[in-house]
Amino acid sequence: MEINLNRIDYLQVGVISQKTMRLLPALGRKATQKVAVADHDGVITCFGMKKGEAVPVFKTLPGQKITRLDLGGALGTPQEKIFVCAGSEVKGYTKKGKQFLSFEANLTESINAMHVSGADLFVCASYIYNHYCDCKDQDYYLSGDKINDIVCLPAENLGRIVPVLACQDRVLRVLQGSELVYDIEVPGPPSVLELYNRDGGTNGEDILYGTVDGKLGLIRITDSSSSSKWEIDNEKKKGGVLCIDTYDILGDGVKDILVGRDDGTVEVYGFDSSNEPTLRFEHVLLESVTSIQGGCVGKESYDEVLTATYTGWVTGLTTESQQAEAGPGEEVKMSRETQSKVAALRAELDQLQMKVVQGREKYQQTAQSSTAVSAMPVFSINDKFTLCQDDASYSLTLEVQTAIDNLLLQSDVPIDLLDVDKNSAVVSFSECDSEQPKGNFLLVTYRCQANTTRLELKVRSIEGQYGTLQAYITPRLQPKTCQVRQYLIKPLSLHQRTHTIEQDRPMNTLSLVGQFSFAEIHSWVLFCLPEVPEKTPAGENITFYFQNTFLGTQLEATYCKGEGHFKSDNISTISILKDVLSKEATKRKNNLDISYDINDDSVGHTLKMIHPKLEYQLLLAKKVQLIDALKELQVHEGNADFLIPEYRNILDESAYLLEEYKKQPAHLERLYGMITDLFIDKFKFKGQNVKTKVSLLLEVLDNYDLDSLMNFFNEA
């Protein structure tokens, strides 16, 4: 079944955070619902639509940045009290806008996730979870990694409230009181949790999660275990999930899943007869979708998907047809409501323009004074720098509340900048003088087209080369300012946290012994590897598992005070760790005793792991090379019947092959680079320098064959 949803913009408020817009329950017979939205200026706006115009119910005064908004109320009554958290404070408002609660949670960090249920309040700061009942402290939990979101299974079915935390280290933590009951592994760092069907499903035990890397799933949580019902992969490489809701927008009696992503995609998943979710509708809003909810706002009896986006736009995707307004064959007739709306807007614009001109003059006058200063408020940037598992490259997304004028990227490590099709900005590479230490390896400007508020870039790093990538963002806003953001390229930049590793692979070990504290070694590991929590873990020792996203090799890091062990089947990983760790330790004048145990089988094992990838790439490259020539032959001869089946096959698959080839630029070069590193590292540990033999190795690779490569590695 196809549905067609039409976009209607309702209102714009300030920049908003994730999950800060909710629909208030409908009142009595009135079918349209009111919307409550809270922004970074600290303003809560509650409005309803009347004849196509947004009529405010109330608006609070500006204050601290609001990070979450939730609805609550006594259990069993309509959940229409508005709760927001700003800083470490939680405030409650009635639906009329009267503040009835102001609760200081006394946390040192600001609250970034909140759940309200009856008299129970659950808040999370970065690592801390707190439960209050009637504003009295109940339970407390310290999580191993950052908490991104919280949701609680309702008490009705399970007898007690079950809080579930979404933590950055790819697990959902299920709590009871102050204790962890168990944790659930999910395929990516979870960014959002939501109760299925808003009440947890029939048994009140189903929750939906979305991950930073765009995956989606449903998990059933019971007393002592959990089971995954379904999972949706992110094959099309859409943005990360920021918000989820359950609502029957298709009107087929089955609740659909509404999803909002950080690349502006809004999706509706319906369920077919086999209860598998399938994509039914997709729309792109050009900005991060921070909140989503199904309901009825614009017009009675027309359901809609209400979204709020990063720059504060509250937008509906309604089932009401917009086409009907513009009758065929006539002049464009703007509906009266829109006309008055436009007129009002224009009048407001004129007024503002005057004010701005005055402001500008005043500002320019200050330039004459020798004591005055010019200080521009910091504009808000929504940025994300994440490793994509599929192509082992980093994606950097930047979003600003106004149009971006230009972006300067500067890096002091060699990285490759890849083209992203979606971008329309004009890229220009500038000459770099990379000789000086910490010089520039990359200087790129992006000149954006008008109205670009979001930019996506792809960056490919090389393991072992580490430094900083800096982005200078200049928005089109007078007086012009620019802000710099820094992103660390870590030494083992292509590694990703995983839950388990295969223990039976041949492993190389690196051991450190010395006079260092647990915090010190943790800071070194943090320096080397991505996805490690900034805070030193609780307890005496810790073990982290990582996987190389490009090769699939693994790394186990176990360390405690005075001791550290790193195990990997890839000798290059160990070599990089050894170099970086000894450098870091010397920098801090720490005396380290480094020992290593090299397993020669591991090299062969790694080569065997690379083999299928390399073989596939070589074959692909060969086939792609042939396509043009074969096509020419086909044209020349009129048909392809005379070709051997292998070639005919290439012709038939040409479109797919080309696409596959385009998807993985420089894949082969990267593989060659890693094999070369492996070769050099293997002999480095034996104290031999084999850099002179690299050209020989490349020759062997040009006529690739696993056995001859293995022999070369063994003989050299």
Place this chain on the structure above:
Amino acid sequence: MLVPIFTLKLNHKINPRMVTMGKFDGIHPCLTAATQAGKVFIHNPHTRGQRQAAHRLSQSAQDSDISLLNINQAVSCLTAGTLGPNTTGDTLLVGTQTNLLAYDVHDNADIFYREVTDGANAIVLGKLGNIESPVAIIGGNCALQGFDYEGSDQFWTVTGDNVRSLVLCDFTGDGKNELLVGSEDFDIRVFKEDELVAEIAENETVTSLCHMHGSRFGYALANGTVGVYDRTARYWRIKSKNHAMSIHAFDLNADGVVELITGWSNGKIDARSDRTGEVIFKDNFSSSVAGVVEGDYRMDGQIQLICTSVEGEVRGYLPASKEMKGNLMDSSVEQDLIRELSQRRQNLLLELRNYEENAKQAVPGASERDTQMGVIPANTQLQTVLSVREATESQRSHIELSISTPNETIIRAVLIFAEGIFEGESHVVHPSAQNLCGSIRVPIIPPKDIPVDLHIKAFVGGKSSSQFHVFEITRQLPRFSMYDLNVEPEAPQPTGKVTFTINDRPQRVVMWLNQNFLLLEGIDTPDVTFTSLRGGGLLTISMLSTSGEITLNTDDIDLAGDLVQSLASFLAIEDLQAEADFPTYFGELRTTLTEVDDYHSVHQKLTAAIADHSNHIRNMLVQAEDARLMGDIRNMKKRYIELYDLNRDLINEYKIRSNNHNALLACLKSVNQAIQRAGRLRVGKPKNQVITACRDAIKNNNVNVLFKIMKAGTASS
């Protein structure tokens, strides 16, 4: 939302920019395009199964609507249209690197087949100026050549560099067509027959031109720019990271005015208003667009816009019907209007907030927050100075742009956006954290003598700031900036010179000098000597105030030409005759001309050798096959070995021939350039006379006359 009315998949690749529409039988429009393997395909869905294969034409086995035309050489351009006076249908013209073929598809016969030594990079067919019959004009290596239906040469002239695009358009508004030529030296030149009437400098190779209406035309550059000019005034332009493959004028929204349709390398098609450049429609192909044409492909009296992709996909669009009211995109106008207004409101609010917050910061303090925010004194103003710097041991000679702040603030980075002088469109200076200070020097080396606007953005703040103030300054770099007034006394005097007389006061020449050269103090006499920072060498300008005679002494004939043209346009001189002598350059040219002769004779010899060899091959093949049939394996083997050897020889010979050909082309190009350069030393009529006279001298193979003309500017005397 406008949707295609038909979509075809042709299963043939289409070479970019080589697509046309022709009514070869006078009635049915056929999509014609160049494809791989030196072939041209003609898609004729109207008359199925009536054609027979003969001569060049053969039916494609895959698709009965497609006929293939064998050119046997890589096609470089093609077009179709009315050429002859009494032909029923359109003539197809196909250009390659060496030949031009005029072909009658309907009668399946060659009309003419001409060798064109300068190659054919671009072709246009139509009426030019006062020439009676339509001409097919091809543009090659620096040369333009026009042929009528008999294949006879109607028109010839030279231009600055390799021609990449051509269009006919009534530029002057006199009711007759002028020829617009886009070339690799970034210029769009306008020829009224062989007279150059206008020159527009762009900043990249001009890859496409198309006529919009009246004197308005669209253009596309190799760096992704497309835009519209009306005469020499640019209406708008936009730049994309993709490349414009094909541009075409078509009235897609049916408002009576054509839009500029652009097909991009990423497969996007967009239609832009000719006045504002605003996008009114867009669509996407899965692969790069090859060409955009128009025609009544459904034979129902309505002209469609037809877009093709390199993979052979074809889509046809009808102009929008009245109901769509010019709204071809998939969104509602009202929504967009409101959104745009709200966005503007939001921007104004943010700006207002900036001023308000700024006012609150009345007391300067050095708190942690302040340094983060990049607070700077309100009276900070950037100073920029442009100066000429001679070469040192570590650095080539350059123009130095120095930017500095007056107080303790630092410059975190400098971005310079300018066209045509950097590799990309921008240049960045980002000093490392320990070398941050309040002044930055940027070396600039403009590759050619063009005036450039430098749009400078400097990030100013404190050492540890994360937010910076952006200062935007625009400075102009004068046209002749790479010339230094410091002259080494021992430097040899240039031997080349140009002399001409003007009726103007020396003060005006001084004004021109001050405006066009980078002079810090300014000068007050027209007699000056510069050192050229690019090639070394001196440039001396002197003027006799009594007679108004100006002498330019330089060895660089291009520079002399640029100076003459720049001065003439500054003083608004329409016609200027000049005498010139560039002994070194003329000496080189003389050698080139002898080389051309050599290459020609080698070429002839080699051609004769090929004929010989092909006879041999035929004989050997027959003998070898005979031997095989007779069962004489030993002889057969021997023959085939011989054949193999001969084949190897042929390949070697081919290599020699193609090297010879390339060398010949390079020489011809430099000869054409020489004529163009000689022309540029004069202005207006004398310029055209020089070019025509030089052409005649070359045709008659009279080298001495050629040099005389180049020196004196006329053929007589």
